[in-house]
Amino acid sequence: MHKPDSHSVNLAAAFGFVLLAGVLVVLPHLLSFSQQEVLVLLVINVLLVCSYRLLTLTGEWSLAHAVIMGVGAYTSALVAKKLSVPVPLAMLAGASMAGFLAFLLSFPLFRMKGFYFLIASFAAGEVIRLSWKWSDLTFLFGGPKGIKRIPSFPDFLSIDFYEPVNYYYLCLIVVTISLLILYRVEKSRIGLTFHAIHWQDKLAESVGVNTFRYRTLAFVFSAFFAGLAGALYAHYVGAIAPNRFSVEEMVYILIWAIVGGTATFYGPIIGVVVLTIVNEIVLRSLGVEEMRPMFYGALLIIAILFLPDGLESLVPKIKRLFGKRDKESNGSLASPQIAE
Amino acid sequence: MTSKFTISRRDFLATTAAVTAMAGVSMPKFAFGADKVVKIGFLAPLTGEVSAWGKPGLDGCKIWADWVNADGGVKIGDEAYKVEFVAYDDEYDPSKARTGAVKLIKEDDVKFVMMLGGDPWPGAAPIADKEEMLFSTLLPSDLSPETELLVAPCEVHPIYNVTGVEWLAENKPELKTAVVCAQDDSLGKPSVATYLAAFEAAGIEVLDEPIFFDPATTDFAPLMSKMLALKPDIICLDTCYADYVHPLVEQAFQQGFKGQMISCTADFYEKLVEKTSKEFMEGFIFQFPDFDDPAMNAEHVNFNKPNDFYNEYVKRYGKGEWSAVSWEYASIMDLWADAAGRAGTTEPVKVLEAMKVGGTGRQAFGEAKWWGKELFGIDNALVGEWPVVAIKDGKAKIQDFKSIPAWWDKHSDLMIKHMKALNQMYYQRG
Numbered sequence: 001m002h003k004p005d006s007h008s009v010n011l012a013a014a015f016g017f018v019l020l021a022g023v024l025v026v027l028p029h030l031l032s033f034s035q036q037e038v039l040v041l042l043v044i045n046v047l048l049v050c051s052y053r054l055l056t057l058t059g060e061w062s063l064a065h066a067v068i069m070g071v072g073a074y075t076s077a078l079v080a081k082k083l084s085v086p087v088p089l090a091m092l093a094g095a096s097m098a099g100f101l102a103f104l105l106s107f108p109l110f111r112m113k114g115f116y117f118l119i120a121s122f123a124a125g126e127v128i129r130l131s132w133k134w135s136d137l138t139f140l141f142g143g144p145k146g147i148k149r150i151p152s153f154p155d156f157l158s159i160d161f162y163e164p165v166n167y168y169y170l171c172l173i174v175v176t177i178s179l180l181i182l183y184r185v186e187k188s189r190i191g192l193t194f195h196a197i198h199w200q201d202k203l204a205e206s207v208g209v210n211t212f213r214y215r216t217l218a219f220v221f222s223a224f225f226a227g228l229a230g231a232l233y234a235h236y237v238g239a240i241a242p243n244r245f246s247v248e249e250m251v252y253i254l255i256w257a258i259v260g261g262t263a264t265f266y267g268p269i270i271g272v273v274v275l276t277i278v279n280e281i282v283l284r285s286l287g288v289e290e291m292r293p294m295f296y297g298a299l300l301i302i303a304i305l306f307l308p309d310g311l312e313s314l315v316p317k318i319k320r321l322f323g324k325r326d327k328e329s330n331g332s333l334a335s336p337q338i339a340e
Numbered sequence: 341m342t343s344k345f346t347i348s349r350r351d352f353l354a355t356t357a358a359v360t361a362m363a364g365v366s367m368p369k370f371a372f373g374a375d376k377v378v379k380i381g382f383l384a385p386l387t388g389e390v391s392a393w394g395k396p397g398l399d400g401c402k403i404w405a406d407w408v409n410a411d412g413g414v415k416i417g418d419e420a421y422k423v424e425f426v427a428y429d430d431e432y433d434p435s436k437a438r439t440g441a442v443k444l445i446k447e448d449d450v451k452f453v454m455m456l457g458g459d460p461w462p463g464a465a466p467i468a469d470k471e472e473m474l475f476s477t478l479l480p481s482d483l484s485p486e487t488e489l490l491v492a493p494c495e496v497h498p499i500y501n502v503t504g505v506e507w508l509a510e511n512k513p514e515l516k517t518a519v520v521c522a523q524d525d526s527l528g529k530p531s532v533a534t535y536l537a538a539f540e541a542a543g544i545e546v547l548d549e550p551i552f553f554d555p556a557t558t559d560f561a562p563l564m565s566k567m568l569a570l571k572p573d574i575i576c577l578d579t580c581y582a583d584y585v586h587p588l589v590e591q592a593f594q595q596g597f598k599g600q601m602i603s604c605t606a607d608f609y610e611k612l613v614e615k616t617s618k619e620f621m622e623g624f625i626f627q628f629p630d631f632d633d634p635a636m637n638a639e640h641v642n643f644n645k646p647n648d649f650y651n652e653y654v655k656r657y658g659k660g661e662w663s664a665v666s667w668e669y670a671s672i673m674d675l676w677a678d679a680a681g682r683a684g685t686t687e688p689v690k691v692l693e694a695m696k697v698g699g700t701g702r703q704a705f706g707e708a709k710w711w712g713k714e715l716f717g718i719d720n721a722l723v724g725e726w727p728v729v730a731i732k733d734g735k736a737k738i739q740d741f742k743s744i745p746a747w748w749d750k751h752s753d754l755m756i757k758h759m760k761a762l763n764q765m766y767y768q769r770g
Binding site for chain 1: 386387391395427428429432433434435438439440442443446447459462463465466470486524525526528529552554555556762763768769
């Protein structure tokens with residue numbers, strides 16, 4: 001059997017990345033104004049769902065991730081608005097606060113596993129979310145109406161980040177760096193330990209792995225990037241409210257992850273990209289505004305029925321399909337030579 | 341190296357289908373015909389839990405447009421324009437509202453955008469400022485000194501709620517105590533402040549603190565038990581969404597409440613009558629009439645052919661679909677069309693100037709004045725008379741039209757006191 005040499009594989013991968021980078025740079029200029037707006041939010045959601053996947057590597061599915069995103073958004077908005085801290089620093093403060101809160105939450109939450117962790121994370125998230133609405137704290141969090149007129153990302157070298165294309169490039173850089181970090185973490189020894197805890201936590205403990213510490217680490221990492229996504233969102237839209245980070249939003253994160261698949265790094269990305277395009281571009285363009293939930297729901301059911309391993313399971317099938325075609329085309333080219 | 345390019349029939353069909361789909365998505369829609377058209381944006385929740393205050397409004401606008409277009413359109417300057425509504429579902433979310441505002445203004449070239457308002461407005465606000473577009477809201481609590489291009493020309497929520505309480509105090513003086521509940525959000529809070537002010541002005545004691553429940557609540561039995569334990573004469577459901585009003589009323593019925601109920605809305609009340617009884621719903625007070633009510637033909641009412649509008653609405657969408665907002669966006673369109681006609685242009689700033697000439701305007705229920713500086717920091721709410729509606733023998737009936745400015749002149753201090761206490765004054769919000 002012919003095995004491709006590593007040089008040609010690396011070359012193909014490099015070509016693929018250059019092509020992808022080219023597409024991502026050119027993409028906003030091919031879209032309409034409103035599609036550019038959707039693109040910005042899509043890139044932010046890519047970071048959100050990838051950060052969520054890091055937590056799922058340890059086998060735990062949280063229902064607090066939308067709220068954790070909100071912690072980043074609220075902190076960044078407050079630090080920038082009330083303390084007049086520059087927005088880029090405020091964003092880092094938001095992400096750090098989300099990570100710190102996850103660290104604190106890990107003590108009660110990781111006393112539980114599986115279903116109990118799921119429910120407890122939901123309860124913890126709701127406590128945080130409801131505190132934003134609490135009347136006595138309205139002076140700080142703005143109550144149910146939330147915070148508006150959040151400072152936007154400052155102009156840099158006369159680049160106006162209010163413009164969606166410019167903000168898209170900013171998000172693209174931040175998200176690309178974040179994804180590279182998340183990818184490196186997953187492929188490192190720490191990432192392998194996350195996998196080990198997922199599949200054989202007792203065995204991992206028996207060889208000296210502190211599972212609590214590694215679960216906490218995954219939760220904190222995951223929360224940091226979710227908080228960063230929240231900060232990017234807050235300074236773009238300019239307004240946040242508690243309902244924006246409700247369980248309904250959490251359901252979207254779960255749907256993106258489940259439909260995309262969580263077995264690979266790119267699974268959730270495929271999920272969020274495909275479902276966002278379907279929901280925000282295709283269904284809206286068809287003028288079925290009032291029936292979008294019905295179509296969206298139907299698509300989800302179809303995806304789950306026919307692709308139980310997520311959209312990511314299509315990738316190897318497509319690869320095999322192309323591999324088969326390559327073989328066939330090589331064969332048809334080769335046959336005259338054999339005849340010779 | 342040689343290569344061979346072949347394409348199968350299946351590949352060809354798949355590629356063609358994909359290209360066609362992409363073209364449909366990305367290409368603008370072409371309109372045929374020579375009629376001049378003015379486009380109006382409709383940016384409101386059409387799906388989700390708040391859609392009951394968006395979708396019926398769009399349905400009403402379709403009737404409005406059909407009627408106006410059948411009459412030759414809106415006359416602006418020397419030309420008649422057909423009106424076309426372009427809708428975008430903001431899902432009651434500020435980021436979707438931002439995207440929708442961009443699409444409506446920059447791609448669909450609308451000349452005016454109508455919103456429900458509330459949580460989505462801050463997302464659209466920077467776009468309104470930047471593009472100098474005139475927006476309308478049904479929620480004057482969106483107004484602030486910064487929102488110069490935002491008007492509340494129809495509904496003056498929650499201020500009109502004072503009229504229901506005032507009417508109760510005049511007509512049922514034996515009612516002395518009340519309890520109040522509301523969902524804990526941007527609609528519930530200012531509305532509770534208004535009811536508290538109205539009850540205080542009417543000499544009705546509010547038992548205990550208002551109960552704020554989370555919007556995610558689905559089980560209303562404990563909440564109603566808590567309210568009934570206080571033995572109130574009046575249960576006030578504030579400005580709860582239809583999804584809350586219905587289970588709350590059902591719970592009050594099942595738990596044997598015999599007193600008075602009052603609410604900002606009673607959308608789809610026929611279903612409430614079915615779920616409870618005519619006897620239970622008798623005298624239920626709210627603020628939104630059916631437009632087949634004979635009282636809507638009073639001389640001071642400005643809405644065009646209200647009875648016919650209601651009948652057409654029921655014919656098209658069904659009797660149970662009429663709601664508080666079915667007529668409101670259409671009423672705003674009356675005001676806009678009149679102002680655009682007088683301004684002779686669809687240019688937003690000019691239309692706004694024409695709307696506010698003389699400081700008064702023709703609101704649906706009568707002549708009204710542009711008002712709101714003390715409460716909202718800007719006089720962009722059109723305030724006048726508002727109806728008080730009660731359910732009688734299973735049907736909504738207007739009991740009276742009462743003046744909001746007259747109440748304000750007597751009790752403004754109470755309103756400001758309660759708004760401040762709940763952090764709802766324009767300078768306290770976010």
